[in-house]
Amino acid sequence: MSNRRDFIKKSALGTIAITTALGYNGFAANKEDEKENKTKGDKKQKKPIIISTWNHGLPANQESWKQLKAGKPALDAIEAGMKIPEADPNVRSVGYGGYPDREGKVTLDACIMDHNSNCGSVCFLQNIMHPISVAKLVLQKTPHVMLAGQGALQFALSEGFKEENLLTLESEKDWKKWLEDSKYKPVINIENHDTISMLMLDQDGNLAGGCTTSGAAWKMHGRVGDSPIIGAGLFLDNEVGAAAATGLGEAVIRTAGSAMVVELMRQGKSPFDACKEITERIYNKHKNHKDMEYLQVGFIALNKNGQYAGYSLRSGFNYAVSDDQKGHRMEDAKFKMSWDK
Numbered sequence: 015m016s017n018r019r020d021f022i023k024k025s026a027l028g029t030i031a032i033t034t035a036l037g038y039n040g041f042a043a044n045k046e047d048e049k050e051n052k053t054k055g056d057k058k059q060k061k062p063i064i065i066s067t068w069n070h071g072l073p074a075n076q077e078s079w080k081q082l083k084a085g086k087p088a089l090d091a092i093e094a095g096m097k098i099p100e101a102d103p104n105v106r107s108v109g110y111g112g113y114p115d116r117e118g119k120v121t122l123d124a125c126i127m128d129h130n131s132n133c134g135s136v137c138f139l140q141n142i143m144h145p146i147s148v149a150k151l152v153l154q155k156t157p158h159v160m161l162a163g164q165g166a167l168q169f170a171l172s173e174g175f176k177e178e179n180l181l182t183l184e185s186e187k188d189w190k191k192w193l194e195d196s197k198y199k200p201v202i203n204i205e206n207h208d209t210i211s212m213l214m215l216d217q218d219g220n221l222a223g224g225c226t227t228s229g230a231a232w233k234m235h236g237r238v239g240d241s242p243i244i245g246a247g248l249f250l251d252n253e254v255g256a257a258a259a260t261g262l263g264e265a266v267i268r269t270a271g272s273a274m275v276v277e278l279m280r281q282g283k284s285p286f287d288a289c290k291e292i293t294e295r296i297y298n299k300h301k302n303h304k305d306m307e308y309l310q311v312g313f314i315a316l317n318k319n320g321q322y323a324g325y326s327l328r329s330g331f332n333y334a335v336s337d338d339q340k341g342h343r344m345e346d347a348k349f350k351m352s353w354d355k
Contacts, residue, residue, distance in 0.1 A: 063214070118189055122142065122180075133159045136170075210225070
């Protein structure tokens with residue numbers, strides 16, 4: 015694709031205000047910045063608190079917060095929040111309006127996990143508006159963790175979900191334009207790939223998390239990324255903390271990214287240090303890899319004390335935070351390098 019790298023960089027950075035982020039010299043924050051990130055959240059348990067990825071995490075957080083304050087269980091609150099971007103046609107990487115695969119099909123992945131390590135997941139699901147709701151029912155009503163493809167669709171229909179066309183006119187137009195210059199190669203394009211992942215510490219001090227996405231734009235039909243995979247796109251241990259990923263799913267899967275972030279927190283690392291170390295690990299494994307030209311990964315993490323952080327390989331990643339102390343806001347993640355490095 016012509017000017018592919020420039021297009022990727024502009025798209026990846028275009029979802030947020032990056033003036034501050036691009037002021038860095040291309041590498042991670044200095045020691046004072048790292049100290050600030052290590053200590054976010056009081057040492058005493060701060061609850062409830064919600065963090066989620068990207069700008070569309072803010073309205074999701076707001077709805078989840080509303081549900082928590084109304085006394086709803088954590089999984090119900092996560093589901094309610096994530097249904098907001100899933101149903102928003104302007105969020106082009108989640109649910110309705112998401113970019114399709116190379117065949118013009120919108121395929122969806124989602125997972126959810128509670129403080130008892132119960133999990134539910136769906137992948138390669140088509141024509142269902144809210145995959146996060148289906149994933150929650152997999153957790154609640156089946157003996158399984160993941161349902162895929164036609165099996166996931168069959169289960170959703172049996173639970174009363176209705177099939178809908180999720181390919182909007184705008185996404186169909188963009189797909190047809192992409193077809194004009196595309197070459198059918200098994201290479202992930204990330205023109206718009208901003209998964210929403212959410213982590214929550216509820217009023218009782220219990221952790222929960224969820225993730226939902228339509229995946230990488232123009233992916234091969236049948237491709238599944240990290241988002242529905244427990245241990246890759248999402249993981250939590252209620253004794254320790256929770257983590258979730260965004261970006262190129264293949265790179266996260268190769269390193270069991272979110273599970274590794276939680277394991278480092280178990281060993282005593284702060285959320286910031288844990289996210290940073292696994293991002294560095296991904297970089298070291300991919301610096302000579304064919305994906306490196308367009309590789310972006312980011313993590314968010316939340317521990318049992320309410321401390322949180324985000325960190326990404328390249329600039330441009332931000333996340334939403336909600337708590338009683340400062341309300342709802344966006345925060346920019348620290349990063350290893352700028353896109354021009």
